[in-house]
Each structure stands twice: as structure tokens, then as C-alpha cells.
Amino acid sequence: MIRAMLIIGGAALIVGLTLYTLLDAVRTPAHEARTLPKWLWVLVTLLFPVVGPLMWLILGRPKAQPAAQPAAGAPRPGFGQRRNTPAPSVSSPDDDEEYLRWLKAKAERERRSREAESNNKQDPEDGTPNQGNGQN
Incomplete structure (x- = not known):
């Protein structure tokens, strides 16, 4: 019983990791993929269920770009101000x-x-x- 649960859990983990990395590889712009062309990463991820996703995460995934910090007192992106309200100031x-x-x-x-x-x-x-x- 425990052995069956471990096999099912391991298979679910492999399928989940493969799906995640496959979708990540497909959604990544072609010019950002590292080491191999994007289409080859998709094939490697599909054909090698454990090794392929791990290789994508280590070697193929684009490096994270540091987020640009907004200027002091500037509103955060995605959060608009109410109309006719003054801009926030640094002072109280x-x-x-x-x-x-x-x-x-x-x-x-x-x-x-x-x-x-x-x-x-x-x-x-x-x-x-x-x-x-x-x-x-």
C-alpha cells in the first residue's frame, strides 16, 4: 500500500515538474532561451521526463532580471491614484x-x-x- 502511494506520488511529481517546465519553455521568448534553441528545449523536456526538466531549470531558463526600483515618492506600478488627489510626498x-x-x-x-x-x-x-x- 505504501509502496503504491510512493509510486503514484513520484509519478505525479514527475508529471507536474514536466508540465511546469514544458509550459515555462513554451512561454519563454525564443531569444531568451539559453544553451539550446527553444524548440530543442521543448523536445528535451518531453522526451526525458526527469532529466529534461531539471536541465531546463538549470541550463535553459532565462536568468531573472532585477526589477527596476521606482523613484522615491512615485506610485507603484499597477496601482493608480484616485483622480484629483495630490501626488504622495516624502514629508508627512x-x-x-x-x-x-x-x-x-x-x-x-x-x-x-x-x-x-x-x-x-x-x-x-x-x-x-x-x-x-x-x-x-
Whole structure:
């Protein structure tokens, strides 16, 4: 029983490694493959189930390129800023005059929005909705 489980587990490991390296070799651009041409790496990976994938990982896979670091204060790639928000600064937010102005303007917009919303609700005296035409 244990022997069968080890054989099945080993076979699954070999199949998984072969599939991973095969897909990795296929997805790698041809000019980045090392040592052998890309098409030959695909054949080696398929024809030699244990040795082929290990050779691809050691000898054929492109070397990892170091990621370029974004400049200080720049937003991370893939994460956009909300529109109309000031760019992040290196100093603390309460030292940034532009950010403080933006916060005041945002608070004023929210206050006006709440006032307009409360003006459009029902008039408490007669129970009729206020149409916002200045008559109460």
C-alpha cells in the first residue's frame, strides 16, 4: 500500500515538474532561451521526463532580471491614484500645503452635498417634499 502511494506520488511529481517546465519553455521568448534553441528545449523536456526538466531549470531558463526600483515618492506600478488627489510626498501629510488645501476642498464639497441632501428631504412642518424652489 505504501509502496503504491510512493509510486503514484513520484509519478505525479514527475508529471507536474514536466508540465511546469514544458509550459515555462513554451512561454519563454525564443531569444531568451539559453544553451539550446527553444524548440530543442521543448523536445528535451518531453522526451526525458526527469532529466529534461531539471536541465531546463538549470541550463535553459532565462536568468531573472532585477526589477527596476521606482523613484522615491512615485506610485507603484499597477496601482493608480484616485483622480484629483495630490501626488504622495516624502514629508508627512500635515506638512504638505497642497494636501491640506485638497482636504479642505473635499470637506467643503461633502458639507455642501449633505446640505443639499437635507434640503431635498421632506419639510417637517407640513409633511410635503421640499422641491428645492425656495418655498417652505
